[in-house]
Amino acid sequence: MRLSPKVFYEHCYGTYAIPAVNVFTMEQIHGLFSAGENANAPFIVQLTPAARNYADPKMLEAMITAAARIYPKATYAVHLDHGDDAHALNAILSGNYQSVMIDASHDNFENNVSRTKKIVDRAHAANVFVEAELGVLSGVEDDRSIDEELARYTQPSQVEEFVARTGCDSLAVAVGTSHGAYKFSGGNGIQFTILKEIQQRLPKFPIVLHGGSAVNKVEIDRINKAGGILSDGASGVSPEEIVKSIAYGVCKINIATDTRLLWTRVHREFFRDTPELFDPVIPGKIYMDDYKQFMLQKFDLLGATGKVSDLKF
Numbered sequence: 001m002r003l004s005p006k007v008f009y010e011h012c013y014g015t016y017a018i019p020a021v022n023v024f025t026m027e028q029i030h031g032l033f034s035a036g037e038n039a040n041a042p043f044i045v046q047l048t049p050a051a052r053n054y055a056d057p058k059m060l061e062a063m064i065t066a067a068a069r070i071y072p073k074a075t076y077a078v079h080l081d082h083g084d085d086a087h088a089l090n091a092i093l094s095g096n097y098q099s100v101m102i103d104a105s106h107d108n109f110e111n112n113v114s115r116t117k118k119i120v121d122r123a124h125a126a127n128v129f130v131e132a133e134l135g136v137l138s139g140v141e142d143d144r145s146i147d148e149e150l151a152r153y154t155q156p157s158q159v160e161e162f163v164a165r166t167g168c169d170s171l172a173v174a175v176g177t178s179h180g181a182y183k184f185s186g187g188n189g190i191q192f193t194i195l196k197e198i199q200q201r202l203p204k205f206p207i208v209l210h211g212g213s214a215v216n217k218v219e220i221d222r223i224n225k226a227g228g229i230l231s232d233g234a235s236g237v238s239p240e241e242i243v244k245s246i247a248y249g250v251c252k253i254n255i256a257t258d259t260r261l262l263w264t265r266v267h268r269e270f271f272r273d274t275p276e277l278f279d280p281v282i283p284g285k286i287y288m289d290d291y292k293q294f295m296l297q298k299f300d301l302l303g304a305t306g307k308v309s310d311l312k313f
């Protein structure tokens with residue numbers, strides 16, 4: 001069943017979090033929906049402009065609709081991740097998204113406010129939820145790379161004005177995480193003092209954490225043993241930090257890198273171990289199964305397992 005993230009956040013605020021997972025392929029959509037149905041856990045399936053440009057929005061949306069029929073108990077929202085104005089408008093008008101992100105976080109404050117407000121007005125007229133971003137994360141975002149020097153934490157002193165003037169429904173914040181497999185190269189983790197002040201200034205307002213992948217060392221080792229050359233510096237957000245952030249109002253945890261590392265590990269090991277094979281179905285099935293297991297563990301970690309039965313809508 002498709003629901004608005006509003007329903008999810010009203011239920012989870014302060015106690016558990018919803019994983020929001022970027023999908024590009026059929027195998028990922030199978031793995032995600034199968035896990036969500038099995039765990040009876042709400043989730044957000046999200047599409048980036050890069051995914052839409054790669055597979056075509058119609059293809060992705062059709063696969064999601066098909067998955068909802070294959071896994072009829074899956075309870076989810078469809079979200080546009082890191083939308084620019086054109087993708088956000090297209091997503092709103094398509095009627096296929098319950099939620100869009102307008103990412104004007106690289107603009108100055110005034111431009112961010114005005115671009116976000118324009119999308120909010122269009123989205124709310126269509127009953128679509130809007131995530132905005134204030135502050136800039138470092139790392140690789142879709143197909144662009146954000147320098148650490150250009151990255152900046154969200155300024156808590158700006159959040160009330162930003163939310164009041166834009167009317168956005170949830171806020172992505174820059175509090176120390178970054179996109180990609182090389183987070184925390186400076187050695188810092190989540191800045192809980194900033195997160196706490198944001199929560200105090202925006203009580204009960206849903207906060208979104210981008211850059212939520214764990215970048216499991218075991219996966220990195222397996223990839224490298226199978227011919228990869230990922231650097232030792234690969235690291236992600238620890239499970240303890242993720243769980244701690246929930247009490248500070250983080251309702252949505254974005255995950256993409258972990259599912260890519262999983263894809264890389266499965267396929268590198270498969271072709272290393274069976275170099276005579278060339279059938280996409282075999283590693284594809286392994287990937288779907290491992291993806292499902294990964295998501296089941298993620299639902300448990302975030303406290304989302306079993307929560308569908310308690311949702312009120």
Ligand code: 13P
Nearest residue numbers: 180211212213254256257
């Ligand atoms: P990761 O790179 O940590 O998976 O973060 C993904 C993300 O935030 C997508 O918006």
